[in-house]
Amino acid sequence: MVANFLNYSRSGVADWIVQRFSALILAAYTIVMVVWLVVNGMELTFAQWQGFIGQTWMRIFTLLTILALASHAWIGLWTVATDYLRKGVIRVVFLGFVGVSLFVYVVWGVSILWGF
């Protein structure tokens, strides 16, 4: 039996929509990154890199991507955990680890984007 860990009365449709929209954002960000890297070649300098990421639109887009990644990963791993981790304690520990990790990534991402 799976307890509704952090899922009390959550909507399946909402999860489904978040999962799809975040996937679109992640795909768009990946395309932008790959195109930029291809255009700028292999000889990349730190100044170039910082100049690209430091633009306001790119900071917002990156933050949006980090938030999309966190929600996408949370819904996905919550689903995997409620399928495959049958012992409640292990599941709670695993999801706790995932939740804390994602939170740290988001905070870290924000501090990188707006800390320079």
Add this chain to the structure above:
Amino acid sequence: MLVSVYRYNPETDREPYMQDVEVSLLEGKDLMVLDVLNLIKEKDQSLSFRRSCREGVCGSDGVNMNGKNGLACITPLSDVAANGKLVVRPLPGLPVIRDLVVDMGVFYKQYQRIKPYLQNSSQTGNHERLQSPEDRAKLDGLYECILCACCSTSCPSFWWNPDKFVGPSGLLQAYRFLADSRDEATEERLAELDDPFSVFRCRGIMNCVSVCPKGLNPTKAIGHIRDMLLSRAT
């Protein structure tokens, strides 16, 4: 022909085991798997399995044959055991009562949950509830389900969460009533299904479609339910 059958009698066996039985078949004659099980039972009366109509209508003899679920009575040996060996196991994911007989309780519970009956409180007077041929046609491919459980027990999402995920069979039936022009409980039915488990645990791997002995398509029905849930939410 060598047939390996899953045996388990909880009163005498500590754990299940596979029993190898040599069955002699007539040259050039194709048999159904159910016939083979009957031949084995002639030799060993203790073998237990369910069967009734022996023509794919009652849905009693769903078993796992060489790794694939199906009805033993309409599965020819030439189809399932072309390599000359047959392994028969009970439907996966359900508790075994004895040999090939499984406890279908959790499967029926999900069926009960989707309220598999027409809900309509309006009065019609002294005549039937009429339906146009077009509306009636929407139920084709849905109402034919015989509840054999081949689909739900081939679905990993149902194995992991049989108490929360309705399963392909139940969802096919749920859509049968959602699609029915005479049913008035659409909103209540959808509200009951809108959680992360009941419908959305379907990952669309389509095991259900590949095993359904009636050739039905639960994945498509689940897609329709998801569409209805989406338009209800937006």
